[in-house]
Amino acid sequence: xxxxxxxxxxxxxxxxxxxxxxxxxxxxxxxxxxxxxxxxxxxxxxxxxxxxxxxxxxxxxxxxxxxxxxxxxxxxxxxxxxxxxxxxxxxxxxxxxxxxxxxxxxxxxxxxxxxxxxxxxxxxxxxxxxxxxxxxxxxxxxxxxxxxxxxxxxxxxxxxxxxxxxxxxxxxx
Amino acid sequence: xxxxxxxxxxxxxxxxxxxxxxxxxxxxxxxxxxxxxxxxxxxxxxxxxxxxxxxxxxxxxxxxxxxxxxxxxxxxxxxxxxxxxxxxxxxxxxxxxxxxxxxxxxxxxxxxxxxxxxxxxxxxxxxxxxxxxxxxxxxxxxxxxxxxxxxxxxxxxxxxxxxxxxxxxxxxxxxxxxxxxxxxxxxxxxxxxxxxxxxxxxxxxxxxxxxxxxxxxxxxxxxxxxxxxxxxxxxxxxxxxxxxxxxxxxxxxxxxxxxxxxxxxxxxxxxxxxxxxxxxxxxxxxxxxxxxxxxxxxxxxxxxxxxxxxxxxxxxxxxxxxxxxxxxxxxxxxxxxxxxxxxxxxxxxxxxxxxxxxxxxxxxxxxxxxxxxxxxxxxxxxxxxxxxxxxxxxxxxxxxxxxxxxxxxxxxxxxxxxxxxxxxxxxxxxxxxxxxxxxxxxxxxxxxxxxxxxxxxxx
Numbered sequence: 085x086x087x088x089x090x091x092x093x094x095x096x097x098x099x100x101x102x103x104x105x106x107x108x109x110x111x112x113x114x115x116x117x118x119x120x121x122x123x124x125x126x127x128x129x130x131x132x133x134x135x136x137x138x139x140x141x142x143x144x145x146x147x148x149x150x151x152x153x154x155x156x157x158x159x160x161x162x163x164x165x166x167x168x169x170x171x172x173x174x175x176x177x178x179x180x181x182x183x184x185x186x187x188x189x190x191x192x193x194x195x196x197x198x199x200x201x202x203x204x205x206x207x208x209x210x211x212x213x214x215x216x217x218x219x220x221x222x223x224x225x226x227x228x229x230x231x232x233x234x235x236x237x238x239x240x241x242x243x244x245x246x247x248x249x250x251x252x253x254x255x256x257x
Numbered sequence: 258x259x260x261x262x263x264x265x266x267x268x269x270x271x272x273x274x275x276x277x278x279x280x281x282x283x284x285x286x287x288x289x290x291x292x293x294x295x296x297x298x299x300x301x302x303x304x305x306x307x308x309x310x311x312x313x314x315x316x317x318x319x320x321x322x323x324x325x326x327x328x329x330x331x332x333x334x335x336x337x338x339x340x341x342x343x344x345x346x347x348x349x350x351x352x353x354x355x356x357x358x359x360x361x362x363x364x365x366x367x368x369x370x371x372x373x374x375x376x377x378x379x380x381x382x383x384x385x386x387x388x389x390x391x392x393x394x395x396x397x398x399x400x401x402x403x404x405x406x407x408x409x410x411x412x413x414x415x416x417x418x419x420x421x422x423x424x425x426x427x428x429x430x431x432x433x434x435x436x437x438x439x440x441x442x443x444x445x446x447x448x449x450x451x452x453x454x455x456x457x458x459x460x461x462x463x464x465x466x467x468x469x470x471x472x473x474x475x476x477x478x479x480x481x482x483x484x485x486x487x488x489x490x491x492x493x494x495x496x497x498x499x500x501x502x503x504x505x506x507x508x509x510x511x512x513x514x515x516x517x518x519x520x521x522x523x524x525x526x527x528x529x530x531x532x533x534x535x536x537x538x539x540x541x542x543x544x545x546x547x548x549x550x551x552x553x554x555x556x557x558x559x560x561x562x563x564x565x566x567x568x569x570x571x572x573x574x575x576x577x578x579x580x581x582x583x584x585x586x587x588x589x590x591x592x593x594x595x596x597x598x599x600x601x602x603x604x605x606x607x608x609x610x611x612x613x614x615x616x617x618x619x620x621x622x623x624x625x626x627x628x629x630x631x632x633x634x635x636x637x638x639x640x641x642x643x644x645x646x647x648x649x650x651x652x653x654x655x656x657x658x659x660x661x662x663x664x665x666x667x668x669x670x671x672x673x674x675x676x677x678x679x680x681x682x683x684x685x686x687x688x689x690x691x692x693x694x695x696x697x698x699x700x701x702x703x704x705x706x707x708x709x710x711x712x713x714x715x716x
Binding site: 178190194224225226227229 | 648649650651652653654655656659667669670671672673676691694695698699
């Protein structure tokens with residue numbers, strides 16, 4: 085989608101005045117997403133095969149189902165890859181920028197002073213990859229400042245930094 | 258009881274109201290013994306009626322059944338009694354403490370210095386017994402609300418006045434802030450507006466359809482009615498609640514904010530501190546435009562938390578103006594957001610392809626302090642957001658928007674009702690806005706702080 089890329093660059097140019105450097109989630113997130121999609125595909129394959137056998141459907145049906153599922157899995161994997169690549173964040177002097185999304189591209193600006201708390205979560209799979217998800221909460225429920233797939237130490241650093249920045253810029257409601 | 262004007266006596270001096278002063282002096286106080294009954298509300302009453310009436314009327318009913326009913330009654334009574342016994346409150350060292358729960362004990366602390374407003378709520382059942390609930394709302398981001406449910410009316414009034422006096426650090430004999438009534442909503446207009454609202458119109462259509470069906474085909478009348486009635490029930494209930502919540506609503510202006518009073522069965526008196534209003538939304542449904550009516554809703558800070566308590570709180574913050582003329586809306590708006598911008602910028606013409614229904618209403622404008630956006634498909638929705646209250650800014654670009662070189666800018670504020678969006682702007686404009694708006698918000702915040710500082714010096 086050339087237009088989308090142009091848009092992303094335009095945004096960066098406009099915001100580039102104070103030397104913006106975008107950080108991306110860890111490359112391990114891409115690997116994690118591979119595994120997640122593969123796992124989901126595998127489980128649905130097993131279920132589908134079990135159902136076809138239970139219903140006594142022919143071999144043709146079984147093959148069609150398997151091919152369709154594998155195809156769906158590969159598409160999901162491609163989409164997941166693009167979504168991982170689309171994710172990025174940048175720390176500016178007074179606010180945090182978070183961009184994400186492939187179909188719906190979002191770019192959020194969250195002033196440090198608006199931060200109420202920072203949350204770092206790591207599910208079992210994320211932990212196995214040494215990753216963590218960081219989310220910055222403001223008083224507005226709609227604020228969208230989630231960064232997945234950060235290396236655990238980077239997530240810790242960012243959390244501490246955001247907390248201290250939030251304290252210095254704090255402005256209440 | 259000697260009423261709210263009695264002198265505030267520190268422990269030892271002749272206490273005018275033993276109940277209340279004891280609580281303020283530091284002793285633990287219980288709520289009114291009927292509290293569990295009122296809190297359980299209609300459910301318990303209905304249950305009691307179901308259980309007791311057959312027991313009384315049928316003398317020769319099976320003994321086992323009666324015993325079962327009796328057991329259930331005892332259990333309900335004991336549960337209520339325990340919940341009353343374990344709930345207590347007191348004021349000590351400038352902190353209101355409320356403890357409750359038998360197995361999972363909760364202890365809440367509400368520093369009096371942080372009290373922003375105290376609302377009084379009286380559900381229908383509480384009014385029967387002359388009880389009232391106090392809702393203590395604190396300043397700060399948490400939006401935590403303390404509930405004292407229930408106290409007797411006199412107790413509630415005395416305690417409210419004294420807590421407010423303590424929180425402001427003034428003598429408790431200080432009269433409450435003088436208020437000026439801005440407007441009140443006549444019940445007739447409220448009823449008409451509800452009949453003409455979206456839900457009301459649907460309801461009327463369904464009723465007409467049912468009646469027509471009953472006349473044309475009497476055979477299926479019963480079946481259709483029973484199906485329809487179940488569906489209608491929820492609608493009617495919702496409408497009735499809205500009617501009750503806005504019945505005879507009066508809005509008054511006082512130094513501590515806007516005072517809202519309303520209610521038919523459940524009455525409530527609520528204070529909305531002006532600085533706490535995060536955004537205002539004006540809604541003009543199609544059918545209302547015949548009369549030039551509109552509705553104003555506000556976002557109040559600190560409603561984000563979830564849970565039971567929060568539901569009660571959300572219900573309490575009703576529409577600022579359930580129905581009113583444009584003049585009334587403008588009057589309120591001028592009170593809350595003085596100097597809101599007039600200028601409006603329309604989106605580029607190609608936005609018509611993405612939002613054909615919305616297009617004619619799409620616009621936005623801003624000045625140094627406020628941003629205003631308009632949108633809506635059938636009804637027109639106008640949102641005002643003080644730039645000083647914006648929590649975060651988002652640019653969102655969907656697939657269709659990308660092909661049309663459009664993007665939307667969301668201004669996120671605390672609270673649930675209002676969501677201001679600068680929809681379908683030209684991409685270049687959107688990019689420029691995203692770069693500028695954070696600084697404009699910061700600037701607005703500085704202005705706001707200076708203004709508040711000036712006010713502080715004046716007072």
